[in-house]
Amino acid sequence: MRLVLPPGVSETVFQKALQALAGVVGKQWVLATDEDRETFMDFYAAGDADLHVPSAAVGPQSLEEVQAIVRIANEYKVPLWPISRGKNLGYGAAAPCMSGTVVLDLARMNRILDVNERFGYCLLEPGVGFFDLFHYLQANKIKLWMSIPANAWGSVVGNALERGYGYTPYGENTRNICGLEVVLPNGELVRTGNGAMSNSVSWQLFKYGYGPSWDQLFCQSNFGIVTKMGMWLMPEPEATLGLNIQLPNPDDVGWAIDELAPLRMRGVIEQSPSIGNSLRFVASATQRSQWYQGDGALPDDVLLEILKKNNLGWWTVNLRLYGYDEVNEVHARIIREAFRKHVKQEIETVKWHRGDSIENSGAGVPATNALQIINWRGGRGGHIGFSPVLPAASEHVLKQFHSTKKRYEEIGVDYYGSFTLFERYTTNVNMMVYDRDDQEMTSKVRALFKVLIADAAREGYSEYRTHISYMDDVALTFDFNHHSLLRLNEAVKEALDPNGILAPGKQGVWPRARRPARA
Amino acid sequence: MRLVLPPGVSETVFQKALQALAGVVGKQWVLATDEDRETFMDFYAAGDADLHVPSAAVGPQSLEEVQAIVRIANEYKVPLWPISRGKNLGYGAAAPCMSGTVVLDLARMNRILDVNERFGYCLLEPGVGFFDLFHYLQANKIKLWMSIPANAWGSVVGNALERGYGYTPYGENTRNICGLEVVLPNGELVRTGNGAMSNSVSWQLFKYGYGPSWDQLFCQSNFGIVTKMGMWLMPEPEATLGLNIQLPNPDDVGWAIDELAPLRMRGVIEQSPSIGNSLRFVASATQRSQWYQGDGALPDDVLLEILKKNNLGWWTVNLRLYGYDEVNEVHARIIREAFRKHVKQEIETVKWHRGDSIENSGAGVPATNALQIINWRGGRGGHIGFSPVLPAASEHVLKQFHSTKKRYEEIGVDYYGSFTLFERYTTNVNMMVYDRDDQEMTSKVRALFKVLIADAAREGYSEYRTHISYMDDVALTFDFNHHSLLRLNEAVKEALDPNGILAPGKQGVWPRARRPARA
DSSP states (O other), rough: OOOOOOOOOOHHHHHHHHHHHHHHHHHGEEOOEEEHHHHHHHTTSSGGGGSSOSEEEOOOEEEHHHHHHHHHHHHHOOOOOSSSOOOOOOTTTOOOOTTTTTEEEOOOOOEEEETTTTTEEEEETTTOOOHHHHHHHHHHOOOOOOOOOOOSSHHEEEEEETTTTSSTTTTGGGEEEEEHHHHHHHEEEEEEEGGGOOOOOTTOOOOOOOOSSOGGGSSSSSOEEEEEEEEEEOOSSSOOOOOOOOEESSSSHHHHHHHHHHHHHHSSSSSOOOEEEEEEHHHSSSSSTTTOOOOSSSOOOHHHHHHHTTTTTTTEEEEEEEOOOOHHHHHHHHHHHHHHHHOSSOOOOEEEEESOOOGGGGSOOOOGGGGGGGGGTTTSSSEEEEEEEEEHHHHHHHHHHHHHHHHHHHHTOOOOOOEEOSSSEEEEEEEEEEEEOHHHHHHHHHHHHHHHHHHHHTTTTTSSSOGGGHHHHHHOOTTTTHHHHHHHHHHHHHHOTTTTBBBGGGGGGGGGGGGGGGO | OOOOOOOTTOHHHHHHHHHHHHHHHHHGEOOSHHHHHHHHHTTOSSSOOOGOOEEEEEOOOOOOHHHHHHHHHHHHHHOOOEEESSSSTTTTTOOSSSSTHHHHEEETOEEEEETTTTTTEEEEOTOOOOOHHHHHHHHHOOOOEOOOSSSSSBBBHHHHTTTTTOOOOTOOOGGGGGEEEETTTSSSEEOOOGGTTTSOTTTTOOOOOOOSSSSSGGOOOOOOOEEEEEEEEEEOEEEEEEEEEOOOOOTHHHHHHHHHHHHHTSSSOOOOOEEEEEEEHHHSEEEEGGGGSSSOOOOHHHHHHHHHTTOOEEEEEEEEEEHHHHHHHHHHHHHHHHTTOOOOOEEEEEETTTSOOOOGSSSOOOOOGGGGGTTTOOOOOOEEEEEEEEEEHHHHHHHHOOOOOOOHHHHHHHOOOEEEEEEEEEEEEEEEHHHTTHHHHHHHHHHHHHHHHHHHHHHOOOEEEOOOGGGHHHHOOOOOHHHHHHHHHHHHHHHHOOOBBTTGGGGGOOOOOGGGGOO
């Protein structure tokens, strides 16, 4: 594997920089062999991993080491790509946007610094994984619940900063952030919110602080390196009540959204119901070749046959109520009435009470089995996620669903989409699953991705998050006043990071010094 | 009244600037007589209105006029202090932090641009008052509820940007912000969140947008002038159930907070209960001299006598449940049980069902009668608010209550405080009511304010908001890493506003060009 140097940095200077970094973290935590670099590439990439090749990785274990690394990066003009645990799967994993960037791997900074049961919060370093925090809470019998994404391999901090989400009433993880500690691109240390008062007793209690509030400026951002994050956790409820509903027809997603959206906005449902195509359950448990050997996307009749054999509708709705049992029953009655207008099938009800096993509670119990879908196509599987945000309304959901499904079929990829319903919007995560070694397929996927961005933008749909290969493409769809918000971001970037050392290109924000690398 | 020019601006240049402004808005909307200036001063000030004297005011009626004004301000280096409606009472009203600043009065930009009942939001210009929006919703029979502050004379936008709050489940108005249009200090126009996509269909639905999210950076901020604000409104619930509880003793506020805090965090109570000293009801309806003619603060025995005559406890708790009647009843039972452990008095219950008069619903119905308290002391009344943020815990609440009450008594002012309980913190708004013409009293109040800031900072309590005279004092209590967050704010300020034209000194953030004016 060819070493790709940071733009404008000679091999000699680069080696000096690595030596200086080794002086900070120790030789064993500067990873610069070909094998090391391979480790930090996007191992799910659709044939374009070589656009995002790290030059090395460095693994600090403390705040002071992070600050020292940042100072060295400025001195040698070596760019850094901070990752928490590097499990940003489907969006680029650990790989940097710009080739030649050094990955700043924060996985060794994995302390759980505080968990407060009375006030429902934790304070974490970026290396803490969902499994780590879960085991900590369980081992210490702390009655606080997490909200975890479908694949929970990654970092709690990384997920919240990238605006990932889970499925409890605390589902928007970014909204649970309460106070950050951040190393700025010049090495300066700040604490946001009330953490800016050194003896504050409410850093993790009050989100806003005094004056402009910064937490969300460090999300999907290259303005700073988050070294500590406060996060609200949900107190264990008295009971939960889950409802799982099969919707027989593709277009049922329309009325389902229209029935659920007002219940979600009114707080009858406080978590985010998910409506996913039921094929995903089959795709996680089996391989495609067991069902179908033909070319192209799975034909509709074959799909229906598969679903029938597995007792599944076209879509599966999963939702859950959290609180006192009596209250959940009232709300469940209202939800059942809404669905009874449209479907006759039995609605599966799952009840949990405090003291029962946590497995079926609706608490965020980390798992990784959602990842098994990448085996669906055979070969060395990979996936990429296209994730637009839509109004929680049938007219938008149906339009987007039909348009995307048609696009998938055009290139012979099976449709795999889910809608997760928040208070007023829905995300629509579309997975494309492919055999990474099938070059024809991956090149079609890459082309499709750009088409999907353009299709969505034409309808006024943005993406809530995107893969590193498409950060500029998505940024360009934010076109109000000739991309004035991007210019604002770049003005702030320039002020905070004149050497352009931090995560060039992240979410389309390029420091001036690195703009030649912009696609 | 002496004209106070902007620092570094000669009278000739200033007059030229005013002429240029008149060319934009018309002569009648450049207000620069002595009487005009008087209008924009802090008319409740505790004897220090002369520290915040505007040089003029200018009243645009459109976005384009705001942009033109900003360009003129940059050309002539004339600073601007944007106000929405100027009713920031107790915190400086319409007056600028730095004397000589021109008030940019946005009250004429008062269009309600959009109200969407299905998705529960509105899009407002800054001049829209709480009464305006309320009447619009009523007149159009739109079943969305507002959350209004105790005194609702002001602007909806201004209140949210200053992080004011109301008492419905949508009480933290700043949290309801979803998408801003902002004129930057260089005249550039941005839209935040999904508004950065020109044809977005979810500007008011999805808060975060793509990349760093800016809404909270424009709150309590001098980084831009908000010309449009999206805000979520609450769908009218099926029913509400209010509980009003009298607590007989001063220290009861401790256990009340400890009983309520977990119920608030768990969502049994979704709005923010208020616990205020009951004297405020008496102080709003009568004058002090009717009850007591002596010197100093109201003695405890006199206070008890007054409360007894009015059938009031020392504190009054007001809280309310919103949702289905059956659900409210379950939650009310739990709350009543919590209070029955401590008090035997009857708990007043107020029920409302859809279709009943909105007056007793718990909807945000705007009113201004809370302002009547300024007549309590006699003379030309005024008030100032000291508003720390505390953990929602008795040990903090009791400490802060006793400490503040003692300080009030030391200078002979009657204690007037309330605690409003949010998910994990409580605000503690302390009003000081005075006769503005009693110089001895107002000078004591000013001295007390600094003592209260210092007392609070010693305990790790910050302020959620403060009066323009104390913005620097409060900023200095945010001392982590030698005030590094303030330095970050000032770095961004410098990048966005090199001429220092926008609201110098707001929340302690000074542009470099204006730092000589810092106290």
